[in-house]
Amino acid sequence: MANLKTAEKKTKAQSMGMHTETLTGKTQQKFFNPDEAENFFYWGTYDVDFNKRTDLDVKDLDCKQANGKIDELMSQGYGTIVIKNPQGKHSLGVGILNKLNLIFEGSLGYFGVGSIDGPIVRVNGRVGWSCAENMMAGKVVIEKNAGSCFGAAIRGGDLICKGSVGARTGIDQKGGTIIIGGDAGAFTGFMMQRGRIVILGDVGINLGDSMYDGTIYVGGKIGSFGSDAVESPMTKDDIDWLKRKLKVAEIGENFDVSKMTKVVAGKKLWNYDALEPTEKKGAI
């Protein structure tokens, strides 16, 4: 096995001072080379123009056809796509890995906009279970309510629901921010690992059950704390961050964030802080 710790040749990124940490242990890392433009794009992604806009009516399409059509439009450079008549269909808008302005005029079913990395999504209706599951980056705004497992296992980005959400919101969350304008159900933040959840309304039982990192802010009543979740004092940094984040999210105007309850993990997993530097970069 190559000994990365003693790797002699510096990459161009390191020469430019973009990466300074010394790699240890099992970490392997491949830096992007600015001279190789193709390395800046995922396979299957497109360079789109936000000003190039089109509508797509999916009333008579199944989810595979609709997603294929979105992909085709992106390949033609459309950067703003308005989806008409989603009518609660499942798995719409999944797997989009490039910048895109995606607007749904209606409601989505299960697994809407899952596994995305970069797009800005607005849903002018509600979403079913597991919206934005595994999201890596981008911004998703839901105008109405959302089902259970909202933002399950997200790693980054901002996920905003202006209404109320079901149970297990942010289950297995690994990064990013989830903001709820209304109430949230039971087991919110279940097995949460990193990231932040902000709930302006009430939250159900077992909040933060089995969480081992991350932070949850609650504006209303808490049904009960789950195992390992404890209350922590609000700091000035918390308040500043909340104000800034809610403003960017266009939600909770005039909401007094200083009165929110801050919930964090009360226990530390064994050897949890012995993370590789590159893994730490994944945390907010």
Next chain:
Amino acid sequence: MCGIAGLIHRGKSSNVGEELQHMLQALKHRGPDSTGYALYADNDGQNFILRFKVGENVGEGSTSVNEDESVYNERKKAVDKKLSELGALVVKEEKLTPYSYRYEIKFDKDLMEFSKSIESIQSVEILSIGKSLELIKDLGDATVVSERYGLNKVQGTHGIGHARMATESGVDIKSAHPFWGYPFADVSVVHNGQLTNYWNNRRVLENKGMRFMSECDSELIAVFLAERMRNGATLEEGMKESLTGLDGVFTYFVATKDSLGMAKDTMAAKPLVLYESDDLVAMGSEEIAIRSILPQEIDTYDPFDGEVKVWQT
């Protein structure tokens, strides 16, 4: 997995048979084995509607034993004899399939003794008794069952239905939903989930004189509620007790002559989407069930954990 759907029109009747057919067909991917309907029809309310089966559908995928149709006919004759002995007057009879019948009967005595007597005949099961309840269940998807029994013309106020994926018991009619709330007229239940204290509860309830016809865990909900109601609890009280009395994960609907209710377990592990307006409540395991009858943009939501709701017609 299974899919459930229900709707109630408040203050008016509608074509609930067709509406529920669309809702359940939209949920076919959640349960292709069998489909069941409990429709609350605009009957005159004078006579009891008795729906019963004398055998099983041995269609594709069925786990039932094939029997000769002559056996079914003998059982039907035995039912007629019992009805006569019990003092029930058959006003109208319809043979719907070789194994299922719909009777209109005049009867004014104890329904529990009546049911016990009819079901003492081998392989005969009462699917439902009620003055407005029409409970139909069979193998196949929602459209197949609806066409087989002519359900898309049924006018009524409300109904619940179930698309079943068999996991805990066989692919047969007796394990299909809805379950009648024996011995109460016009009570039916559909369920999505798994109950983990089925046998403990069943043993207790059987000792109290309640009857189970299948080994499907979902039947426990109907029997559990019926037992509570027999002891004086209201439907809503019984449903609230079920949140702690039943263990496992569940979302279920229960319907009576003039009401429709839903309950969700305290872990909220099973899905439910709900639409509520002044004149209609529609709910289903997935949004697409509601969209199948309300394609326009509407506001829906997920009920929270441990929530019980009941609506009146």
